[in-house]
Amino acid sequence: MPMDESTLFDDPDELRAGQDDDAPKEPDDSGVERVMRWFKNHADLENRFSSVFRQSLDEVLDGQRTGRYDVDKLEKTEKTYLGTKVEIVCRAAFNLPRGEDMDYVVCGHEVDAKFSLGGQWMIPREAMGHLCLLMSANDRLSTFKVGLVRISEEVLTRGGNQDGKRSISLSGRSHIKWLYQQGRLRRNLLLGLDPATREALERVPVGQNRVDQLFRYVHGCIVDRNAVVTVAKQLDAPKRVRDARQRLAREGVIILGHQKESPLVAKALGLPIPDKGTWVATRVVPAPAPGDGRPVAFIAGAPYAVARPDESPHPAPVIDY
């Protein structure tokens, strides 16, 4: 999709700077390189950042109390606070000490943390000359960005807002060293539901009925604790899931967790295997004669397969969850 580049500019000076392709390249910044390497030395780095953003978004949405799952529904004070929450969660995730002037010290370098939902980072004056860890997350696309840049006049727009904060100019963006430009953010299940499923959920009141509806309609994909407490608007997701199992058993719906028989059944049926605090639901029917081709799980001694939409409901087998 072509993009109207003019919308990226508030300032004609910035436009000129963006076109200045002949400017001499600055020498590599050893601070940036070292901090990049420090992060890259972490096993599972992408997952770790994904968790930082997922946890921050979920906590500020506070689905269990508000039923919300869409950042567009956040109030202005909550969006502002989201930046603080990301700074806190990221500090904890990497166990980063506080700097003298900036938020973090990373391998001896002062680094400021800056989060912006839309990637329009606002840089305070105090960050001049320091490194900034630039972070953004897009919950609709399930992606995130993490990059590092050293703040200089060269990378900032002219002007600035009433607090004297300035954003990164288009030419400044070319100086950002990216850890992730398209990092995979753990999916926000409820935000990604198709309209028909969303409508089915909203047909019933929040609470156990809506949890039942979630597991009645959302099959074959991982459902996390947060999705359950958000549609329940109650705490104690495991209890909601146990109740849903009982209430959906006669329709043939099974809800697999991470314990006992669950992972084996999930694997046999070709479903994703839930981690702790997540579940996967499906509808099963007794497996027909050989040759049907569907994966089969032996549950309570009998073969079961994932039901096709046209197969009529059959009570679920008893699973040792």
Next chain:
Amino acid sequence: MPMDESTLFDDPDELRAGQDDDAPKEPDDSGVERVMRWFKNHADLENRFSSVFRQSLDEVLDGQRTGRYDVDKLEKTEKTYLGTKVEIVCRAAFNLPRGEDMDYVVCGHEVDAKFSLGGQWMIPREAMGHLCLLMSANDRLSTFKVGLVRISEEVLTRGGNQDGKRSISLSGRSHIKWLYQQGRLRRNLLLGLDPATREALERVPVGQNRVDQLFRYVHGCIVDRNAVVTVAKQLDAPKRVRDARQRLAREGVIILGHQKESPLVAKALGLPIPDKGTWVATRVVPAPAPGDGRPVAFIAGAPYAVARPDESPHPAPVIDY
């Protein structure tokens, strides 16, 4: 303690208004009365509000990640967000629908929620003519205030801040109908520690060592989950407590929970009895001959009493926690 009243006034007009004791009393506001009654009809109302403030404060402090337990350590964006969090938690606690213009509908009346740590509520223009639920909490004094007032020119200061918000004038304060002026806020254990105990905690690094130290020094009072995760800077308070039990057993320290033998032992020793998610620690020694006067608990068949500071350590009995 005498108070310098002049510090309460920004505006000399307000001072005059405050002295205007001869003004005719306004007629009772039936909306205020009905909303007051609606709240008062809730069993356990004081505890419910206490939980609203305790949860809101603890969540924004985010002790598990930050180690903080003092609201004075919050950043400005966090203090602003605290008001939003209280609005959310209060809505959930009383299951209040959203109003058309204001935050809540309470028994048919639109009510705006306003929280301020210091009780300097800032009232937006849109609230004019509406009811406001005014809330504040003092974590040092373990108190909270909840009141209702109908917003009118009469109750507001002149002027206002850059957003056009105005505070309640001194004379306006006399119009507030209080549900609680000195409500009991559940105690913030760590904030209330004496300097010697705080120093003992800070002598060891955060984590299990500091959890051990907490239960080594803080005896005879309820320690909640939040206090444990804050000194641990880790999740899973029950695991931290189980480990502390093992590590402190040879010093004679027992840490009672809410299950199995724990409540019985707590009761027999004259200690507060923990609810779920809370604990109480003490140091015990074999009870001396009768006549000693201390309460005695029979644990594993032998009598134990709370140790006096001068009694030397004796290994703790094995308790079925």
